[in-house]
Amino acid sequence: MIEIQNVSRRYGSVQALTNVSLKVEQGSVLGLLGQNGAGKTTLLNILTGYLAPTEGRVLIDGCDPLLEPAQAKRYLGYLPEHPPLYDEMTVREYLMFAAELKGVEKRAIRAHVDEVMELTGLTAMRSRMLGHLSKGYRQRAGMAQALCGDPDVLVLDEPTVGLDPMQITEIRGLIRTLGKGRTIVFSSHILSEVQQLCDHVVILDSGVIRLDAPLQSVGEKDEITLLVTIAAAESSIVSKLRQLDGVRRVTVQPTAHVDQTTALVTFYRQNEPERRLFGLLSNLGMPLLHLSRVEDTLEQVFMNAVSGGGKTR
Amino acid sequence: MNIIYKRDLLAYFRTPVGYVFMGVFLTLSGLIFYLYNLQNLSGDLLTFLSQLTLLVMLLCPLLTMRLICEERQKRTDQLILTSPVALGSVVTGKYLAAATVMLLTILLTNVYTLIIALCGRVYMGEWFVGYLGFSLQSLAFLALDLFVTCFAKNQMTGAIAAFGANFLLWMADLLADHLPVAWMSECLNFVSLYERYEPFRLGQLSYSGILFFVSFIACCLVAATRVMDARRFSEGGAA
């Protein structure tokens, strides 16, 4: 659906993107993660044909937005970093303008705009001037504009930035709904957001792709780690833990109490490692003080990718 | 093109720009009319129109500066440039919106024609040629300004640069007289908007003048489209 081929971009002497290649499948939701200045906005601007790459090219449905703008952009909706709003227009006028730009049929425009306003919760604001809207509603209007023309490809640059928690939940819900059947690329620096919404994640760091992986595989490796605290001396329990079926390794953590043991117990991927551990401890008659799963969160993966440098999985 | 045209025209009258332009233009042209025609009891429409050239040169940048620079400043160009609309029709639509405001204003200056007609005589032919030439010249300035403002990021810079360009082209023939190199002065004479307007000012219908103005406008619009296109490569969008 979307192909980014060896794209590099320089702003004068600043190298914003270096040899970025990406493929986004039809119907998938791709989260673009990166720190400030990583080049997310630049990449999305190039993807939508607003900027040209210094090297490389972009194909949307096989069309280069620079060479065949009409075909490539026909089914494209873009919410830029700053919503492109005309302050002197009302919400409704603006959306009608956007819908017409996107090539929605004249007869269908009214109904279409009403639908989009309903979807983004703008109906009550329909006759307000865009310049008088609050930040959150401006963001919504930007979102509504991107939805005009019912695009197959949605490109959203930090869609939830500046919204209150309620609105964030709403917009995320919207993205999830829209994600069914559409191709969505969105950037964010909120990791949990990407985790909730995406089925593919790309981490960009200083203009280079550090990670490009389906989300299931990120953080869900072939092992599960439990953090346990047991009311027993280290010497009496650690060897028993090591012998437990399915345990890969045990790392003892330092504790303040002699009669307690805290350890990270890593199991091979299997069902209910907690049950095994609990079974063992009840057999031994040792009280369990704490038990939790240590998830290899996207956060850790992100930190590793950004600080580790160079490695791509 | 039609969509862009409609929106930009709306924007002129939703914001003060359109009213300020028309207001200032009509007030100052009224002043010129009073000083030149009424004070001197002159019914000379053509000279009156030619004196409005200065106003056009001064005020055209006001109309064009927002078309492209404001969009870039407010980043609304991100909507237009990522829509399936050809760049050429964006530029043309915007130009036509500005041209509409300009022509509307010029039309309104006919109040003064009416005053002359009431107190004296207005010859239809003279009126037609005078207004045709004046309108064409104004539209040419407008196209030139649109092109010049394409280079600027900031509305103010754009307006000042556009004003400079207007002045330069208007004076090109004066400059030409003082250039020692023959082909250079010929070139300057060729592009001098003042020279081209001269026959109309004298009440002569100049076909070469019409042809020149029309092709001048077309060239400016094509060049503006090229510049906009090139900016995707050279610039970082709005900064």
Ligand SMILES: Nc1ncnc2c1ncn2[C@@H]1O[C@H](COP(=O)(O)OP(=O)(O)OP(=O)(O)O)[C@@H](O)[C@H]1O
């Ligand atoms: N117009 C420009 N001119 C020069 N440099 C630019 C321009 N736009 C961006 N840059 C630089 O390119 C790099 C990438 O910027 P970009 O805006 O793509 O980052 P980002 O990932 O979107 O950051 P953020 O999370 O802050 O939005 C940065 O170093 C930035 O300073």
Ligand SMILES: [Mg+2]
């Ligand atoms: Mg950004």
